[in-house]
Amino acid sequence: MSKRxxxxxxxxxxxxxxxxxxxxxxxxxxxxxxxxxxxCAQQEFALRIAQLGTAAAAREPGELGDPADHxxxxxxxxxxxxxxxxxxxxxxxxxxxxxxxxxxxxxxxxAEPFEHWLGRVGAGDAAHPPQLWRIGNAQVPDSPRPQPxxxxxxxxxxxxxxxxxDGVPETAETVVQNLLLRILGHFQPGQVRVHVWDxxxxxxxxxxxxxxxxxGLLTAHDPTRLDEMLETLSDHIRRIHASSxxxxxxxxxxxxxxxxxxxxxxxxxVLFGNGEALREEQQQQLQRIxxxxxxxxxxxxxxxxxxxxxxxxxxxxxxxxxxxRTSMTGPEAVVELDEPPSRTxxxxxxxxxxxxxxARRARVRTFDDxxxxxxxxxxxxxxxQAPVGFEEGEPVWVNLGDTSPHTLxxxxxxxxxxxxLYGMLGAMTAxxxxxxxxxxxxxxxxxxxxxxxxxxxxxPSWLPHxxxxxxxxxxxxxxxxxxxxxxxxxxxxxxxxxxxHEVTKLEELRAEDPExxxxxxxxxxxxxxxxxxxxxxxxxxxxxxxxxxxRRGRSQGIHLVLASQDVxxxxxxxxxxxxFEQFILRIALPKARRVLAEQNQSALELxxxxxxxxxxxxxxxxxxxxxxxxxxxxxxxxxxxxxxWERRPAGSVPPRLFDGSNLPRLSxxxxxRELTAPTRTPKALLGxxxxxTGTAATVPLGRSPGRNLAVIGTVQQDTTSVLGAxxxxxxxxxxxxxxxxxxxxxxxxxxxxxxxxxxxxxxxxHDVDVVAFDDIEATLTGIAESIDSxxxxxxxxxxxxxxxAAQATLERKxxxxxxxxxxxxxxxxxxxxxxxxxxLGWWRSVQRVKNTLGMGxxxxxxxxxxxxxxxxxxxxxxAGQAVNWxxxxxxxxxxxxxxxxxxxxxxxxxxxxxxxxxxxxxRSEQAEIREExxx
Numbered sequence: 001m002s003k004r005x006x007x008x009x010x011x012x013x014x015x016x017x018x019x020x021x022x023x024x025x026x027x028x029x030x031x032x033x034x035x036x037x038x039x040c041a042q043q044e045f046a047l048r049i050a051q052l053g054t055a056a057a058a059r060e061p062g063e064l065g066d067p068a069d070h071x072x073x074x075x076x077x078x079x080x081x082x083x084x085x086x087x088x089x090x091x092x093x094x095x096x097x098x099x100x101x102x103x104x105x106x107x108x109x110x111a112e113p114f115e116h117w118l119g120r121v122g123a124g125d126a127a128h129p130p131q132l133w134r135i136g137n138a139q140v141p142d143s144p145r146p147q148p149x150x151x152x153x154x155x156x157x158x159x160x161x162x163x164x165x166d167g168v169p170e171t172a173e174t175v176v177q178n179l180l181l182r183i184l185g186h187f188q189p190g191q192v193r194v195h196v197w198d199x200x201x202x203x204x205x206x207x208x209x210x211x212x213x214x215x216g217l218l219t220a221h222d223p224t225r226l227d228e229m230l231e232t233l234s235d236h237i238r239r240i241h242a243s244s245x246x247x248x249x250x251x252x253x254x255x256x257x258x259x260x261x262x263x264x265x266x267x268x269x270v271l272f273g274n275g276e277a278l279r280e281e282q283q284q285q286l287q288r289i290x291x292x293x294x295x296x297x298x299x300x301x302x303x304x305x306x307x308x309x310x311x312x313x314x315x316x317x318x319x320x321x322x323x324x325r326t327s328m329t330g331p332e333a334v335v336e337l338d339e340p341p342s343r344t345x346x347x348x349x350x351x352x353x354x355x356x357x358x359a360r361r362a363r364v365r366t367f368d369d370x371x372x373x374x375x376x377x378x379x380x381x382x383x384x385q386a387p388v389g390f391e392e393g394e395p396v397w398v399n400l401g402d403t404s405p406h407t408l409x410x411x412x413x414x415x416x417x418x419x420x421l422y423g424m425l426g427a428m429t430a431x432x433x434x435x436x437x438x439x440x441x442x443x444x445x446x447x448x449x450x451x452x453x454x455x456x457x458x459x460p461s462w463l464p465h466x467x468x469x470x471x472x473x474x475x476x477x478x479x480x481x482x483x484x485x486x487x488x489x490x491x492x493x494x495x496x497x498x499x500x501h502e503v504t505k506l507e508e509l510r511a512e513d514p515e516x517x518x519x520x521x522x523x524x525x526x527x528x529x530x531x532x533x534x535x536x537x538x539x540x541x542x543x544x545x546x547x548x549x550x551r552r553g554r555s556q557g558i559h560l561v562l563a564s565q566d567v568x569x570x571x572x573x574x575x576x577x578x579x580f581e582q583f584i585l586r587i588a589l590p591k592a593r594r595v596l597a598e599q600n601q602s603a604l605e606l607x608x609x610x611x612x613x614x615x616x617x618x619x620x621x622x623x624x625x626x627x628x629x630x631x632x633x634x635x636x637x638x639x640x641x642x643x644x645w646e647r648r649p650a651g652s653v654p655p656r657l658f659d660g661s662n663l664p665r666l667s668x669x670x671x672x673r674e675l676t677a678p679t680r681t682p683k684a685l686l687g688x689x690x691x692x693t694g695t696a697a698t699v700p701l702g703r704s705p706g707r708n709l710a711v712i713g714t715v716q717q718d719t720t721s722v723l724g725a726x727x728x729x730x731x732x733x734x735x736x737x738x739x740x741x742x743x744x745x746x747x748x749x750x751x752x753x754x755x756x757x758x759x760x761x762x763x764x765x766h767d768v769d770v771v772a773f774d775d776i777e778a779t780l781t782g783i784a785e786s787i788d789s790x791x792x793x794x795x796x797x798x799x800x801x802x803x804x805a806a807q808a809t810l811e812r813k814x815x816x817x818x819x820x821x822x823x824x825x826x827x828x829x830x831x832x833x834x835x836x837x838x839x840l841g842w843w844r845s846v847q848r849v850k851n852t853l854g855m856g857x858x859x860x861x862x863x864x865x866x867x868x869x870x871x872x873x874x875x876x877x878x879a880g881q882a883v884n885w886x887x888x889x890x891x892x893x894x895x896x897x898x899x900x901x902x903x904x905x906x907x908x909x910x911x912x913x914x915x916x917x918x919x920x921x922x923r924s925e926q927a928e929i930r931e932e933x934x935x
Contacts, residue, residue: 038071045075098149106130106152109186114178114341117185119349121356124186126262129156129253133182135175135316136337138329151335153328155183156266157253159312160290160300169272171318172303174340176270177206179301181346183268184209189357190217190394191265197221197229198272205272208346215354215361226271226278230285233269233298237289240264240296242616244399249382251295259385260378260431263397266297273305361393367629367636369395370423375647376433380520381507384437384559386427388420388587389611389626396613396626398424400522402505404584404615405554409563410603411589411611417563418449420589420611421524422631424561425463426640428522434464434649440523440692442470442483444530452637454657459638461645462654468692472660475888477538478690478905479658480531484545486692487523487558491549494518494556506557520557528562536884537902543579550582567594586618587611596620656694663890663910664688666725671696672732679733682795684709684726684840686865686894687906697894697906699863701730701795706862706897707833710849711842713867718892719842720753721908722865723799726840727757730797736765740796742779744771747802754801776806777821783837784824791835798828800841804848826853829860846873863896865906878903 102111109117110130124130132152139148153161161179165172184192194217198205201223212218221229240252244264249255256262269289277283283306290300290309300307307313315327316335324335340346370387378385383401390396400407411417428437441450451471453463473479498504501512510518525531532539550560562583588595588603589611596603596618602625603612609628616622631637664687666672672685683698686709701707709726711719727741741761745754754770761768771779786792803825810822829839839861843849846869853860858877866874871883871893878895883903885893894906 041069041071043075045069045071046079095147095149102132102134102150102152105132106134109182110134111150111152114181114338114345118181118341118345119352120185121189121352122184122186123188126187126191127256127260130186131158133179134338135179135326136324136335138326138333138335140332141334148336151326151329151333153179153314153316153326154312155179156268156299157251157294157297159314160294160302160307162305162307162313162315163301163303164315164317165304166318168318168321169304171321171324171337172272173206175316175318175324175337176301176303177208177346178338178340180206180209180268180270181341181349183266184212184217184353185349189215189353189360191262192217193265193267194218195221195229195233195267195269196272197223197226197270199223199226199274200272206270208341208343209350211347211350211354215357217354217357226282227285229269230282230289233267233289233293234285236267237292237296237298241292245295252297253295255382258379258382261372261385263385263395264297265394266299268299268301270301270303271305272303275304277306357393363393365390365393365627365629367423367426367631367633367640370427370629370631371430371640375430375643376436378431378436380432380436380557381510384428384432384520384522386424386431388424388427388613389628391624391626396624398585398587398613399615400520400559400585402554406550406560406583407562407585407587408567408580408583408595409561409587409589410565410567410592410595411563412565412591415589415591416609416611416628417526417589419630419632420587420628421449421526421561421563422637423628425524426631426637429463429465429644430640432465432520434519434652435517436519437465438519438521439463439466440468440483440487440521441466442468442473442480442523442525444474444477444480444525444527446472446474449526450524451657451659453641453655455654461642463641464644464648464652466655468658469655470658470660473658474527474530474660476658476660476690476891476905477531477533477542479660480525480528481538481542481545482691483523483525484542484549487521487549487553487560488545490521491553491556491558494558495552498556505555518557520559522559522561524561524563526563527565529564529567547579550579554582581617584615584617586614588614588618596623656692658690658694663913664694664907665914666728666909666911667914669694669696669909671698672729675729675732677733677735678738682730682733685729686722686726687892687908689894689904689906697865697904699726699896700898701797701833701838703834703836704862704898705830705833706859708829708839708861708863709841710861710864711840711867712844712846712849712864712869713892714844715867716749716753718867718890718908719865720750720801721911722892723801723840723842724753724757724760724911725909727797727799728760731761731764731766734766734795737767738794740767740769740792740794741799742769742771742783742796743799743801744773744776744779745801746773746776746805750801754799757799773806773809777809777812780810780821780824780828783832784827787827787831787835787837791832792837795836796838798837798839798841800839802844803841803852804843804845807848807851822852822854826856826860829853830856845869846876850876859897862898863894865892865894867892867908869893874903 107130108124109122110133131154133155134150134152136151137148138151155161163172163175180194194209194212196205196218205220209218213220244252244255252262252264278286286307287309289298290307291311293300294311316324318324322337324337325331325333326335329335383399385397385399387395387397398407409417409420425439441453443449449471450469453466454469455462470479494506494509497513498509501509503509503512506518531542549558553559586595590603590606590608592603596612596614597620600618600620600623602620602623606612611626611628613624613626614622666685669688681700681702683700686697686699689695689697699709711722713719730739743754743758745751758768758770810825811820813820828837832838843852864877868887870887871885874883874893875881881902885903890908892906892908893903895903
């Protein structure tokens with residue numbers, strides 16, 4: 001073979017090899033392409049199967065393509081295998097988990113078969129209702145191993161329900177009746193009200209439930225009057241939004257969960273249609289109810305009626321006489337509906353519910369019905385809620401919060417104001433702990449209604465929520481003013497803390513400062529009109545403070561409860577409507593006038609033991625008539641108080657009791673007990689001023705001009721009490737031998753007082769010189785001369801009883817020096833304090849004090865206490881400032897020019913009782929005897 005031939009053979013072989021290689025590659029590519037096409041076709045069928053559903057695809061493969069197509073067969077086989085695997089895993093644990101889920105979300109009758117509970121009256125927790133309600137058992141028929149599981153739907157606050165009958169309306173009635181029986185049987189009778197409307201039937205719809213109609217729990221509406229039913233539901237929604245949902249809550253469910261109770265019943269509206277659309281205006285109103293109803297406790301159950309809104313809706317589509325598909329279980333699951341109880345059984349169960357409701361409504365409620373089973377379970381974050389009475393057996397609540405911050409209570413004497421206050425306070429203190437609620441209680445009438453809440457001789461218990469109790473203060477209007485000052489200051493304190501946390505309301509402050517203690521404060525002032533009875537500075541300041549607290553207190557959790565026989569004659573409020581505009585909650589007792597709105601005369605026809613509760617500023621449409629239980633009778637409030645007292649937090653102290661009929665004791669005063677020796681700047685305690693904390697009236701006796709005290713008046717018991725208290729308190733601040741006292745009784749009738757105080761001072765280890773009338777000149781002369789020689793080695797206090805009684809004697813001049821003892825006394829008053837010599841003297845009139853001072857300045861006496869002296873007489877001692885004061889028994893006026901801008905009312909100490917037998921802090925004899933009347 002030639003070379004040319006050989007080369008040709010090699011070339012041909014190479015080309016053949018190339019062709020084979022290319023053919024192989026093209027075949028592989030074609031196979032890969034065919035495989036990809038097969039996979040794409042199979043995946044396309046898999047997508048269609050997923051969209052149609054595996055079970056439906058297996059039943060009708062022709063819906064997806066050619067049943068003989070091997071791609072469809074492969075995709076369907078794979079889908080069925082995957083379903084079998086998933087179902088195999090799910091059937092092991094799924095049904096049991098669903099059973100647990102439904103049982104947990106729907107406890108009791110909400111999840112159990114009818115035979116377990118039908119016929120019993122329920123008492124479910126309305127504040128935490130079930131979330132799911134059983135309707136039957138479901139299963140997926142085409143699954144490899146069908147396992148039934150419970151089918152349930154949400155109801156009440158969570159979702160509306162739409163039922164499509166598909167030609168079997170009788171089954172729709174069964175579904176609705178079964179669901180309503182579960183809901184009605186779960187809760188206490190009266191918590192659920194049913195409205196039924198059927199376009200096709202005047203009567204006969206849900207016949208098994210008709211025993212409820214007689215008790216008012218079911219209302220069958222005329223098929224020709226759907227508008228009336230829709231308007232009723234709309235009015236209810238408006239009322240709820242205008243009252244309950246103004247405090248920041250979005251639904252009654254959320255409000256009930258926070259407060260621990262539900263004050264409004266649910267309303268279930270069942271509408272049976274016929275597949276035809278309602279009139280346009282009816283459909284629009286139904287849509288509005290559907291959008292807003294769930295938040296207000298209204299659920300719609302619509303049968304063959306169009307309902308398309310953005311709120312939660314679940315659906316049930318009936319597919320047979322006892323089967324359905326639901327939006328909760330999906331389109332593949334078939335629900336076998338629960339067998340309904342017979343009509344007789346259903347009617348019997350509803351009769352039991354109606355009878356229990358009637359019995360509950362007819363039963364005369366007592367104070368115990370205002371008290372919850374568990375104490376202190378509620379939070380006062382957004383406000384305070386408590387029942388105060390009952391209307392047809394259902395509790396009527398009062399709300400104190402941002403929407404109704406303050407309360408005005410009116411009723412003539414004997415109408416039951418005290419009884420109502422006891423009931424309201426009992427219901428609140430039983431629900432809220434002392435960390436959630438504090439009480440400040442003040443009674444201006446001559447009585448001791450609130451003394452019950454303080455420790456007594458026979459009963460050591462007290463109300464743990466009470467911080468202050470004032471009784472018998474009808475003559476001490478300053479105490480009411482002091483309470484308003486305290487509330488105003490507390491309001492400012494809370495506002496400052498809120499500002500630091502960049503919030504404005506108490507609710508927000510509690511969220512930002514969870515470690516702080518921010519209870520809501522309720523201040524109750526009974527017969528508050530006495531506070532504004534005079535045209536004087538007390539009324540002027542009280543009016544200003546009341547307006548401020550009423551206007552701004554709501555945001556800081558401070559609530560006022562004012563009770564009065566009549567508010568129309570309070571002159572201080574004329575032209576100030578803004579004050580009463582803040583009192584949204586109005587309570588009118590029988591025959592009350594001017595408490596409600598002018599045209600609302602409902603209280604005039606009230607029988608005894610009833611009240612009008614109105615959260616709409618007294619406007620008539622806000623009236624609720626409540627029967628008020630007896631809260632002041634024997635064994636009513638006291639057992640509750642004892643239970644609360646036993647639960648009191650560690651470190652609790654009794655409330656401060658201010659009893660206007662009793663004088664304070666020096667040894668019981670905190671300011672006195674805190675005195676210690678030695679001290680740098682001693683202070684004399686004279687009495688107790690009228691304020692919330694019971695502060696002592698004190699005069700610092702430092703080395704400054706004018707640090708002397710004049711006690712003015714003719715009432716020996718009060719004047720000697722002031723001097724005695726001053727001496728005893730000073731003695732407690734010095735070690736024995738470091739202070740000297742000189743006591744001069746210049747009146748025969750004060751000898752006993754001088755001897756008593758002298759004995760007390762000497763028993764404390766102090767030096768006391770007792771000076772008789774005849775020795776007063778020499779004593780004053782010697783003390784005055786000691787000032788010239790440098791003063792006293794130790795502080796020296798002169799106790800002069802009845803200075804004016806020795807006026808003539810003191811005016812006698814020494815024949816040699818032509819200087820009188822009165823001149824020496826004036827020198828002591830003027831120069832003594834700088835030498836640690838102080839005069840505490842008693843004069844029987846203002847003019848006699850002036851006579852003692854002569855032409856000297858009145859500020860040589862820097863502090864004074866006046867009894868039975870009229871205000872205009874005291875003007876020279878207040879730099880010409882007008883003093884509005886009329887003498888009152890056992891009350892004085894105290895002024896220290898170095899500390900006060902105006903005089904303060906002072907209560908002298910009861911020093912005589914200090915030496916008597918030790919007695920517990922008195923609640924008052926009258927308080928031990930419960931008032932038989934309700935006011």
